[in-house]
Amino acid sequence: MVTNYAATVAYDGTEYSGFQIQRDRRTVQGELESTLNNLTRQPTRIHGSGRTDAGVHARGQVISFRSEWRHGADEFGRAMNATVRRDISVRDVRQVGEQFHARFSAVRRVYIYNLYEGPIRDPLLERYALHCRQPLDVAGMNRAAELLVGEKDCAAFGQPPSGNVTVRRIYSAQWSRRDEIVPDRPGLSFRIEANAFLRGMVRRIVGTLLHVGQGLLDPSGVAEILDSRDIGRACPPAAARGLCLWHVEYE
């Protein structure tokens, strides 16, 4: 009997060419599918809530897949964790209804972007946070981020994965100073929540807000870029390493 499963997975994206499977590249989807194929002896196709770019991390990516596995969902998770590469882990596996699809059933996604300021690179943050030499104007970045909240045509910040609808509902977008992004190391986190994101959208938004933080762009300039719907107007995307798919919500 074929059951529909969902799993929450975390990964360090540093050594992957992104989530989506590609021939001759190491991808998160490829690694998870080969783990499932080895466990179940059947070809298994997984669907992710979204396709993270090369180098982007996840703490709460959700995947769904159909399988004839009959030893229980918890045991499925344990078996996957015992064999998958150590830069991926399966946080939980659960049976879901026939209609559940990790991408189409998702109603909200949350991404976090981490960075730290200071003259010197920190090798212990190299994989997980962007290094900014100069202090940033956080108040200005937050004034600009507020302008993105609401139902907006986000064509200036990314490409639709399919079709041509570029309108997204952004629920919140905010920078906050943190005492520790690792122990004793202060940093800045950007948290953005939307019904869905276009390809490259979070990194282009972060890149654009960083221009505001560096005094190169007024907060109102961000609204102009958004209104232009022209991807050529956005600032270059911020480095993948600071980005993490944090949480995906379903009804």
Add this chain to the structure above:
Amino acid sequence: MVTNYAATVAYDGTEYSGFQIQRDRRTVQGELESTLNNLTRQPTRIHGSGRTDAGVHARGQVISFRSEWRHGADEFGRAMNATVRRDISVRDVRQVGEQFHARFSAVRRVYIYNLYEGPIRDPLLERYALHCRQPLDVAGMNRAAELLVGEKDCAAFGQPPSGNVTVRRIYSAQWSRRDEIVPDRPGLSFRIEANAFLRGMVRRIVGTLLHVGQGLLDPSGVAEILDSRDIGRACPPAAARGLCLWHVEYE
């Protein structure tokens, strides 16, 4: 003119066979010396405050070396950071007196060991913290850690780097729960401060205290191991990845 320099360096030890130079192995000392040789066009020998093991990290390792570099200490640091591998960084460079030696002048060292509890591995902590499946008895580990404080013969926990003096003065040794060892991820940190450490000493102490935390050993058993002065009595060393040389103090 030859000047004596000291530098504070940080590194991610994951891809190094430890600090100390070894033929045909990638070591932190080897990488820093080759960076200096390339910059100054002169063979340069560096001395570290201590020799971290393979996989151990540092935030506050101190090195000293003599060099004819004449463009100022700050510029020396910038030049080193521009060319050294990205898993090492030079936090500062300063001129020091003729007598300064990173190892022999050091009066205190601080190490931090990080771990997290829970049934599932976290790939974003894989390089920097130990994963413990079961919750640990922190109060018990701290009762045991207290027994180590003072001037003690630590032969049970490590080997002297040279000579045969195994007495060390431990100033403090304490576990504390942290709300975040990365954002939203609670964990445990062990901080130990001593005048100096024997080889492998922090990892054997942590390994032994973890046995207490797991209920496999009474706190008083740690005192017995210490008193035995027998390295065969200590528990196996805890994994290198959780350990970080945090700070070195000079007079």
